[in-house]
Ligand SMILES: [Zn+2]
């Protein structure tokens with residue numbers, strides 16, 4: 001079986017951890033963010049496992065809708081000017097505790113997301129040391 005890497009992320013603005021240790025997804029802490037669509041506000045919990053797209057939310061999201069993501073600590077908007085290469089929605093950018101960043105598409109149903117390590121070899125090595133086994 002492939003090793004599952006659980007990503008640990010923080011807010012790029014206030015630096016506070018976005019990990020929620022009570023709301024577990026696949027037995028790992030989830031990434032908690034505030035979201036807002038055209039009608040309402042809510043909370044989303046994203047699975048922190050690299051390459052897993054599962055999430056839980058209290059909002060009834062419509063497919064193909066662009067959602068505004070904000071930090072639950074400082075309320076700064078996390079959607080960036082960077083466009084999704086698949087659907088041109090804004091990308092949401094978070095900072096990895098281990099260095100580097102993770103970006104995900106703000107459109108529901110779009111699976112585009114990627115992790116950008118500052119230095120692939122050392123960062124991946126660090127992940128395996130910290131979260132592996
Ligand atoms: Zn923040």
Ligand SMILES: [Zn+2]
Nearest residue numbers: 084087105110
């Ligand atoms: Zn997209």
